[in-house]
Amino acid sequence: MSTDSQQNDHHSPVLEFKSSTFSVPVLVLVSNDAITIEQQLQGKIHLAPEFFKNSPLVFDLQELNKHDLDIDVTELINIIRKLGLLPIGIRGGAAQQNQQALELGIPVHSGHSTAVSSGTQKQQTPEPEAATPEPQVVAETATLITHPVRSGQRIYASGDLIILAQVSAGAEIMAEGNIHVYGSLRGRALAGVQGNTEARIFCSDLQAELISIAGNYKISEDLNGAVLNQPVQIYLQNHTLVIKDI
Template sequence: MPTDAQNTPHNAPALEFKSSTFSVPVLVLSSDDFVIIEQQLQKKTQLAPDFFKNSPVVFDVQWLNKQNLALDIKTLAAIIRKAGLLPIGIRGGNDAQNKHALELGIPVYSVHNSLAAEPKKAEAAPQKTAESPVVPATKVETTLITHPVRSGQRLYAEGDLIILAQVSAGAEILAEGNIHVYGSLRGRALAGVQGNTGARIFCSQLAAELISIAGIYKISEDMRDVVRDKPVQIYLQEHALIIKEIT
């Protein structure tokens, strides 16, 4: 009896590469003291162990190198793994650090790579001239989800994301625009993931593990004293997340 492999044409592709967008935390280092780094990293991950467990992370050593502070990449990677994170890249490294990272199987990213959206300084809009044609903006459709988002599911929308049900703990929803959840938000919600600082998050009941707009985030431990289990809107104001009850 022929197997499935025998029925597959020899010229049929076994794989393909596709472009995609992922939001990856960036660990920006401002100290070369490994004891302090380990203590603070352990403390941070213990605040939300389910969120940080086996989470990929890119570490940024650009500031340290500007201050001429030496850092051993192998030791740093070991500390990150000990905290339960998975180092998947280095950013802002010098030639020696990048070489060492590659020897450890850690990819090298340029400082211009945006793996996790980070706030950027607003640039002045170019003035229109008679020689500059006006290009119409591309309309991005809104994504509508009518069913609950279960634990372990991950949804991404290029525009706004509207969910007419609850988002369970352990689920992750991401949108380049706004996020609307007409139910309880218990998972992770990341709006403006491509750097849109004007994006907002709206939900009927806030009980999230993490909320983020344009890379600025709060975890559940940071939201103990804010409005919870009520309709709220979340937005950025002077690089700080504001959570305001909707009345």
């Protein structure tokens, strides 16, 4: 190779930074009791293990600090990691808490909107194009999403979830009630995530990576080819997922 070619190679860019949108759960703490935090967090993970498996997580200490409740950030991070979650940010921390997090390689996150909490959910209106790192959380009887759910997005509804467009591969949708998808369902769909065994999933075109009701799930490899690419309803019967044509 000539010297000129080598010089050109050195000056050619081999990387670039691009802005992008990533959706991660936010753990909002309202108690500093480490034992209770671990127990309740473990319970939520148990209800939807595939959703939370190796999931990145931002933890929010704003409510604790608002009520002068101190917490050992190192212990909290250890609990989160022990349960198989990956803490990637701290939010709402005091200066000392932020410093503790930084010393453990956890960056300080400056966002202010609220997402999933350890005990209760707080309302957040879905914004189709908003560049927010949290899942979209709503506290209504039914949540209507009219735009496609893109890969990497996570949507959580505390009631029923109705999606009038497709759910792309790599996307995750969760609801405490029923899920209705009137386009292709290619991502993950988890209904009845708080243990509602009566919840159902309805979709116009089943191509899902994972379907789950009240913690009972099947992955794509477990789905019968006869039900793929078909409009179906999915429900629990004797702790077994049943998939029927509509």
